[in-house]
Amino acid sequence: MDSAELLDILGNENRRRILRLLSRRPCYVTEISEYLGVSPKAVIDHLRKLEDAGLIESRTDDQRRKYFSISRNLRLEVSVSPYEFGMKSAYPASANLDVSRWRYLSLNVQLDAEETDETNETDADDDEERTEAEDGAEDDETVEQATGLAEELDELQQLQRELSLAQRWVHGRIADVQNRLGDALDGEDESRLHAEVLSAVAGGGSSVGEISRAVEAPEHVVDACLSELADGGFVERDEDGEWSLAEK
């Protein structure tokens, strides 16, 4: 689903309240209607939009009553600054993603989840025996597993908060650098595009096509911009027509 569609869906208070309710537990239409104080007809309308967007799904219980739950993991990020309006929505990255090999970022978390998972599977045979244990106190293994997972969850949530703070810090730094770069390039209206183009060249974009894709502007506009930057001595073109930052 694209970010625009997601923002249209989330830009309605009752739909947000439905999602919050369903994140606590699956619900019937009548429950949602009572909780929101909104007619079942209006609830069904919101549920249909959420279902069409793939955010929720419905099942039927033993009495053939339909109930709804959230079906999808999804993240949406929106950044607003004088130089940028960006939206991005994405599904969770794979658990197998190699998080140890980033260039600018290191995560200091225990990555033992996979092993725990395997332990669960080899233990599957004991499951029935275990559920027949006396009511009340669980056996030691269940307790150990649950408290281990609770600790892992807490650690991941703290990492999530740090990542969020880091994003805010980077967002502020980027706006600041864009601002100073705009000033250095004379503060004209067009200097924002000049700043973006210069940054794309710094990032390794060397052909007009690559730079044009990086800044999302037409090639003839980028071409004119590169010529002006070259006149100013900021960038230079080699014999093959590849652009790079001017040698200091």
Added chain:
Amino acid sequence: MDSAELLDILGNENRRRILRLLSRRPCYVTEISEYLGVSPKAVIDHLRKLEDAGLIESRTDDQRRKYFSISRNLRLEVSVSPYEFGMKSAYPASANLDVSRWRYLSLNVQLDAEETDETNETDADDDEERTEAEDGAEDDETVEQATGLAEELDELQQLQRELSLAQRWVHGRIADVQNRLGDALDGEDESRLHAEVLSAVAGGGSSVGEISRAVEAPEHVVDACLSELADGGFVERDEDGEWSLAEK
């Protein structure tokens, strides 16, 4: 501004298009109206909402014509999963934030921005002299400053992409652990709250009040939940009534 208000504002395509336009350059109402193909009256209405939310601001030019630009740096994050519907909006974190002391995260970037800033200020006296330099080629110092900033910008943007990917990875890991924790706690409807409470205890919440705030549920509900978790042997209470995970 709170996240709900921000989502209401962003849940309109024309307002999003206005923000995208203004992030490229400040504009007059007539320009925006032509660009969007929407009547000036409707544009003024959208601009008023954006201005009331503090996202944009207006100035008047020499001919006393009003023009608009984005006034604010802001980030919005929304997470959706079967266990969570969270929204968070925040201003950029201070540039002085000590990013080297996080527990779960390290950022591997050059943090020389402050120094560059100071250099600029001490150089302020030379500014007039410099702007009188011949048209076309800029002096070496300006070029060096601009290309340095462009490199810094590119590095920060790469870090931003890594942070975003890291967020998606953590989001997936959290949903996975919540899922397994829910299973370990017997998979009842109420197990989601049990899982949250257990994770809050793991995170150091020891009084009912603290835990209740962490999971955003009323104290009597949390109290009942803790009793059930204690019956299962997952948590225990000491003489002072403080809760902790059960000793393994």
